[in-house]
Amino acid sequence: MPQLRRDPVLGRWIIISRERRKRPTDFVIEEAKVLGGFCPLCPGNESFTPPEVLAYRNGTATLGDGPDWQVRVVPNKYPALMIEGDLGKEAEGLYDRMNGIGAHEVIVECPDHHDMFWSLPTEHLALVFRAYRDRLKDLERDPRFRYVMIFKNYGKAAGASLEHSHSQLIALPVLPRMLVSEFDGAESYFRYKDRCIFCDIIRQELQQNTRVVCVNDHFITISPFAPRTPFEMWILPRQHASGYCAHTQSQEMLTALAQIFSESLNRLEKCIPNVPYNFVLHTQPLRSGEMEHFHWHFEIVPKLTSIAGFEWGSGFYINPMPPEEATKYLRESLDG
Amino acid sequence: MPQLRRDPVLGRWIIISRERRKRPTDFVIEEAKVLGGFCPLCPGNESFTPPEVLAYRNGTATLGDGPDWQVRVVPNKYPALMIEGDLGKEAEGLYDRMNGIGAHEVIVECPDHHDMFWSLPTEHLALVFRAYRDRLKDLERDPRFRYVMIFKNYGKAAGASLEHSHSQLIALPVLPRMLVSEFDGAESYFRYKDRCIFCDIIRQELQQNTRVVCVNDHFITISPFAPRTPFEMWILPRQHASGYCAHTQSQEMLTALAQIFSESLNRLEKCIPNVPYNFVLHTQPLRSGEMEHFHWHFEIVPKLTSIAGFEWGSGFYINPMPPEEATKYLRESLDG
Numbered sequence: 001m002p003q004l005r006r007d008p009v010l011g012r013w014i015i016i017s018r019e020r021r022k023r024p025t026d027f028v029i030e031e032a033k034v035l036g037g038f039c040p041l042c043p044g045n046e047s048f049t050p051p052e053v054l055a056y057r058n059g060t061a062t063l064g065d066g067p068d069w070q071v072r073v074v075p076n077k078y079p080a081l082m083i084e085g086d087l088g089k090e091a092e093g094l095y096d097r098m099n100g101i102g103a104h105e106v107i108v109e110c111p112d113h114h115d116m117f118w119s120l121p122t123e124h125l126a127l128v129f130r131a132y133r134d135r136l137k138d139l140e141r142d143p144r145f146r147y148v149m150i151f152k153n154y155g156k157a158a159g160a161s162l163e164h165s166h167s168q169l170i171a172l173p174v175l176p177r178m179l180v181s182e183f184d185g186a187e188s189y190f191r192y193k194d195r196c197i198f199c200d201i202i203r204q205e206l207q208q209n210t211r212v213v214c215v216n217d218h219f220i221t222i223s224p225f226a227p228r229t230p231f232e233m234w235i236l237p238r239q240h241a242s243g244y245c246a247h248t249q250s251q252e253m254l255t256a257l258a259q260i261f262s263e264s265l266n267r268l269e270k271c272i273p274n275v276p277y278n279f280v281l282h283t284q285p286l287r288s289g290e291m292e293h294f295h296w297h298f299e300i301v302p303k304l305t306s307i308a309g310f311e312w313g314s315g316f317y318i319n320p321m322p323p324e325e326a327t328k329y330l331r332e333s334l335d336g
Numbered sequence: 337m338p339q340l341r342r343d344p345v346l347g348r349w350i351i352i353s354r355e356r357r358k359r360p361t362d363f364v365i366e367e368a369k370v371l372g373g374f375c376p377l378c379p380g381n382e383s384f385t386p387p388e389v390l391a392y393r394n395g396t397a398t399l400g401d402g403p404d405w406q407v408r409v410v411p412n413k414y415p416a417l418m419i420e421g422d423l424g425k426e427a428e429g430l431y432d433r434m435n436g437i438g439a440h441e442v443i444v445e446c447p448d449h450h451d452m453f454w455s456l457p458t459e460h461l462a463l464v465f466r467a468y469r470d471r472l473k474d475l476e477r478d479p480r481f482r483y484v485m486i487f488k489n490y491g492k493a494a495g496a497s498l499e500h501s502h503s504q505l506i507a508l509p510v511l512p513r514m515l516v517s518e519f520d521g522a523e524s525y526f527r528y529k530d531r532c533i534f535c536d537i538i539r540q541e542l543q544q545n546t547r548v549v550c551v552n553d554h555f556i557t558i559s560p561f562a563p564r565t566p567f568e569m570w571i572l573p574r575q576h577a578s579g580y581c582a583h584t585q586s587q588e589m590l591t592a593l594a595q596i597f598s599e600s601l602n603r604l605e606k607c608i609p610n611v612p613y614n615f616v617l618h619t620q621p622l623r624s625g626e627m628e629h630f631h632w633h634f635e636i637v638p639k640l641t642s643i644a645g646f647e648w649g650s651g652f653y654i655n656p657m658p659p660e661e662a663t664k665y666l667r668e669s670l671d672g
Contacts, residue, residue: 208429
């Protein structure tokens with residue numbers, strides 16, 4: 001019997017259709033690689049990108065577009081938003097619009113063109129997560145921006161257009177709708193229970209232990225109860241914290257995050273080699289102060305070709321793989 | 337300068353990024369066709385599908401799986417939901433779930449394997465829209481169901497797995513989240529203004545006349561103000577009506593709907609040959625009575641490969657084509 005499950009935060013219902021059950025090897029993977037050729041993100045080609053806004057050399061934040069960087073952040077050469085100008089909010093009859101002011105940056109995650117995110121050493125990955133933090137902190141000072149989306153498109157099917165390992169950042173003058181729904185859902189739970197819904201989820205998941213992929217001292221990776229796609233994973237801090245920035249100040253925390261991220265992606269990669277995926281950081285809005293009801297986390301969503309097209313238009317998903325089963329595969333992939 | 341636009345019903349912000357402006361010929365179309373071979377939807381193969389639940393022969397509703405049908409509706413052989421059983425609603429700690437009870441049907445739109453939806457004669461297309469109505473009416477009598485989603489995936493990139501022209505129907509015991517947001521947004525506008533927001537949109541669009549693709553006596557096709565993708569189109573009845581079923585009782589209305597749908601898709605096809613797309617019918621929940629604040633309509637969303645993957649996960653879209661420009665192309669495609 002298929003099952004309908006409701007995401008407790010968003011109220012989004014999804015169908016777990018066991019009748020269409022699949023094993024990891026049943027998924028057809030579109031080629032994850034994108035076209036090669038000249039790479040503007042490779043060392044030596046620094047002049048082909050706009051000047052860097054942040055880079056780490058020998059573990060230290062530097063600037064100058066010189067060589068020997070470990071992680072490098074540059075403005076997107078073809079930005080979706082413009083950094084210069086004012087918001088110019090206005091109406092057009094009943095419609096609302098404003099200028100497309102914002103930042104659009106590329107986080108080059110490593111110098112070697114052929115390294116994969118999931119294969120980077122923990123210490124190096126920690127630098128990537130430090131770059132997210134440092135860029136967030138810097139962009140927070142611009143009062144025009146209300147939110148910074150940090151995300152990665154890996155593989156052509158997931159929207160990547162460059163092969164060299166990178167993530168992206170978009171600073172926005174508005175809140176994305178999905179985040180608004182998430183804040184609203186979490187807030188109404190908090191009003192009713194006086195507890196953070198994500199803290200309750202973590203407590204229940206650790207107790208049930210059927211959807212926990214892995215844990216370390218500071219983080220937990222779960223298959224969410226109502227996943228949109230097979231092998232969707234969420235990485236959450238075990239201690240309550242609403243903002244990524246404030247919570248990742250220490251090297252210990254960055255290293256723990258890098259460790260669990262790396263382990264989670266390695267497990268995924270072992271289950272479905274070359275799987276394209278997107279991940280998105282869900283954190284509090286800029287300058288919002290600590291929120292009792294929200295809990296920052298990453299959502300990793302594999303992009304599998306068997307997922308039909310209408311679903312993103314309707315907010316309604318059919319998933320052939322129960323998360324409890326996905327969890328088993330993910331656990332056994334490294335430990336089995 | 338890029339522009340941020342807010343969908344007035346959903347509150348969804350999208351970026352119109354003119355800097356990435358494209359012409360219709362710039363879009364790379366993944367092959368729309370899906371794999372051929374044996375087709376269970378072709379005449380003569382009626383025994384390879386579950387028994388039909390509705391078919392028109394000589395314009396009359398019939399049953400029996402015989403030949404000479406014009407439009408045929410059959411249960412999906414691999415349904416996402418099961419028709420038999422009770423809902424079995426229950427909690428698992430803080431999570432909610434229920435049995436996956438529902439209907440999943442395939443509307444075979446024409447007998448000829450090679451006919452395209454957009455190329456069907458108006459009278460034939462009217463039969464397809466009549467099938468939607470008649471199935472809605474029948475499923476409404478089942479008290480377990482709260483909503484019927486009717487949609488079409490055309491082309492492989494849009495999720496189609498059969499080539500023979502068909503649409504699908506899923507009867508659900510819950511409301512899809514996107515519809516809940518739409519009802520909520522429309523209702524809060526109505527509370528404030530005492531007017532249907534869609535009626536206001538139609539009035540403003542006819543006045544401005546920059547996003548009107550085509551009209552006839554009963555329907556209007558517009559490029560919405562904040563489209564998710566290039567060439568997104570909405571088809572709305574010009575008179576207020578919240579439910580598809582009650583509003584399409586007359587042959588005149590079905591013919592008018594078939595005419596504008598056909599014209600709209602023909603314009604799209606002329607702009608971007610073979611473009612894969614999804615369309616979804618947005619109508620009121622089953623047995624809800626006439627709603628003053630909601631207005632039924634179709635949303636047609638082309639699936640263009642240049643649209644990145646993370647967007648459906650975040651509810652945040654970047655669209656390289658302003659709808660005013662898309663409208664120009666769509667208008668000129670047949671008239672120019």
